[in-house]
Amino acid sequence: MDRITIVGGVPLKGAIPISGAKNSALKLMAASLLSAEPLTLENVPQLADTRFMAQLLASLGVTVEWPRLSSTAYLEAKEIASTIAPYDQVRKMRASFNVLGPLLARAGHATVSLPGGCAIGARPVDLHLKAFEAMGADILIEAGYVKAAALRGLKGATIAFPFVSVGATEHAMLAAVLAHGDTELRNCAKEPEIADLAACLNAMGAKVSGAGTDIIQIQGVSSLKAARHAVMPDRIEAGTYAIAAAAATGDVLLKGAQYEHIAALMEKLKLAGVESETSPEGVRVRRADAALAPVDIDTDPYPGFPTDLQAQFMALMCRADGVSTIKETIFENRFMHAPELTRLGANISVHGSEAVVTGVKALVGAPVMATDLRASVSLVIAGLMAEGETTVNRVYHLDRGFERLVEKLAACGAQVARLGE
Numbered sequence: 001m002d003r004i005t006i007v008g009g010v011p012l013k014g015a016i017p018i019s020g021a022k023n024s025a026l027k028l029m030a031a032s033l034l035s036a037e038p039l040t041l042e043n044v045p046q047l048a049d050t051r052f053m054a055q056l057l058a059s060l061g062v063t064v065e066w067p068r069l070s071s072t073a074y075l076e077a078k079e080i081a082s083t084i085a086p087y088d089q090v091r092k093m094r095a096s097f098n099v100l101g102p103l104l105a106r107a108g109h110a111t112v113s114l115p116g117g118c119a120i121g122a123r124p125v126d127l128h129l130k131a132f133e134a135m136g137a138d139i140l141i142e143a144g145y146v147k148a149a150a151l152r153g154l155k156g157a158t159i160a161f162p163f164v165s166v167g168a169t170e171h172a173m174l175a176a177v178l179a180h181g182d183t184e185l186r187n188c189a190k191e192p193e194i195a196d197l198a199a200c201l202n203a204m205g206a207k208v209s210g211a212g213t214d215i216i217q218i219q220g221v222s223s224l225k226a227a228r229h230a231v232m233p234d235r236i237e238a239g240t241y242a243i244a245a246a247a248a249t250g251d252v253l254l255k256g257a258q259y260e261h262i263a264a265l266m267e268k269l270k271l272a273g274v275e276s277e278t279s280p281e282g283v284r285v286r287r288a289d290a291a292l293a294p295v296d297i298d299t300d301p302y303p304g305f306p307t308d309l310q311a312q313f314m315a316l317m318c319r320a321d322g323v324s325t326i327k328e329t330i331f332e333n334r335f336m337h338a339p340e341l342t343r344l345g346a347n348i349s350v351h352g353s354e355a356v357v358t359g360v361k362a363l364v365g366a367p368v369m370a371t372d373l374r375a376s377v378s379l380v381i382a383g384l385m386a387e388g389e390t391t392v393n394r395v396y397h398l399d400r401g402f403e404r405l406v407e408k409l410a411a412c413g414a415q416v417a418r419l420g421e
C-alpha cells in the first residue's frame with residue numbers, strides 16, 4: 001500500500017490551485033439520474049470517491065464520459081437500467097446512498113443498501129428516510145437494504161428537520177424536484193454545497209429557492225433538461241492548505257478559494273497569529289516564524305467551524321504556545337487522529353467530545369496512520385511541522401478526497417513524496 005513521507009520544517013511558499021469540492025460533486029453527479037438529458041459538470045475533482053460515484057452511476061444506466069485527466073464529466077441517464085445500489089458499493093462510499101432519492105423520484109422505486117456506521121460515528125439516515133416518507137414513499141428496511149417505492153410519484157410535502165443535516169437536506173432536495181406539487185424544507189443545512197446543488201438543479205430546470213437559508217422551497221416539475229454546471233471550489237481543501245501554510249510558517253495563495261466559505265476558520269487562524277488577505281485570485285495565507293497563540297474551537301454546522309477541518313486545526317494547535325480546547329459537536333467519534341498525533345510527540349487528552357491540546361516545543365517525525373480522510377491529512381500537516389521524517393500510511397484515505405495532494409504541496413517547496421510498496 002502506498003505511503004507518503006514528509007520531512008518537516010520547510011516553509012511552504014507559492015500557489016495552490018483549489019480543486020472542485022468533493023462533497024458537492026458527489027451529489028451533483030447523483031443529480032444526473034434525475035434527467036434523461038445530459039448533465040455536464042465542470043471542475044469535477046479526480047478523486048477515488050468521484051471515480052467511484054461515476055462507476056456506480058454507470059451501473060445504474062448512466063452514460064459517463066469523463067477522461068482520466070479531465071475535470072469535465074458528461075453524464076447522461078437516458079434510461080435507468082437498474083434501481084439497485086448493492087451493499088458493496090454503499091459500504092465503500094457512504095455518499096452512494098444519495099442515489100436513492102433521485103432513483104425514487106425518476107423511476108418510482110429503488111433498493112439501496114443502508115450505509116451502516118463508519119470510522120467517525122454511527123451516521124444514521126433516519127432523516128433522509130422520514131423525508132421520503134413525508135413525500136409519500138413506502139419505505140421498507142429488509143436485510144440491510146432500504147426498499148423505497150412511490151409508484152405514482154412523490155408528492156410535495158412540508159418537512160421540518162429536527163436538527164440540521166447536510167445529507168438529509170440535499171437528499172430531500174434531490175427527490176423533491178420531481179415531486180408533484182410544492183415542498184418546503186425547514187431547518188435546513190446552510191452549507192455552500194447546498195446552494196451549489198440548488199444552482200445545478202435550477203440549471204436543469206428545477207424550481208428551488210432559499211438554498212443557503214433555513215427554509216428551502218421547491219416547486220416540483222415533471223422533467224428536467226440538459227445543463228452544464230461548474231462544481232464550487234472545495235472549501236475543506238482550501239481550509240486544509242490554509243492550515244498547512246500556517247503550520248509550515250508559509251506564504252501561500254489558495255487559488256480559487258472563496259474567503260466567505262472558510263471565514264470561520266480564517267477568524268480562528270487570525271486569533272492564532274496567522275495573516276490572510278483576499279484577492280480576485282483567491283485567499284493568501286501567511287505566517288511569520290512566530291509562536292502560534294492557542295485558540296479554542298467548537299465544530300458547528302455552517303457557517304460555524306466545520307467538523308471537516310477539526311483534525312487539521314488540532315494538528316496545528318499541537319505546536320501552539322499554550323492550551324487549546326477542541327470540541328466536536330457533529331460526530332461522536334471524530335478524534336482518532338489524537339493518538340496518532342501523540343505518537344509525533346503531541347500532548348492531547350480526550351474527554352468525550354472535547355480534546356485538550358497542550359502545545360509542545362517540537363513534534364518529532366514517526367510512522368503514523370489514520371482511519372479517515374480528514375484525520376489522515378491532519379497527520380500530513382503535523383508532518384510539515386515535525387522534525388525529521390513522518391510517514392503517513394493508508395494513503396488511500398487521502399486519495400478519496402485530496403486531488404494531487406503531494407504535487408500541490410511539493411510545488412510549494414514541501415519535502416513530500418509518495419512511495420509505493
Ligand code: EPZ
Binds near residue numbers: 095124126
Ligand atoms: C456531510 O456528511 C459530509 N459528507 C461530511 O464530510 C461532513 O463532515 C458533514 O456533512 C458535516 O458537514 C458528504 O457531503 C459526502 P450530516 P453528512 O447529515 O451529510 C446525524 C468528509 O470527510 N444524522 O450533516 O453525512 C449524523 O450522524 C465527510 O468529507 C442523523 O442522526 O452529515 C451527524 O451526527 C465526513 N440522521 C449529524 O447528523 C440522519 O438521517 C450531521 O450529519 C442524518 C444525519
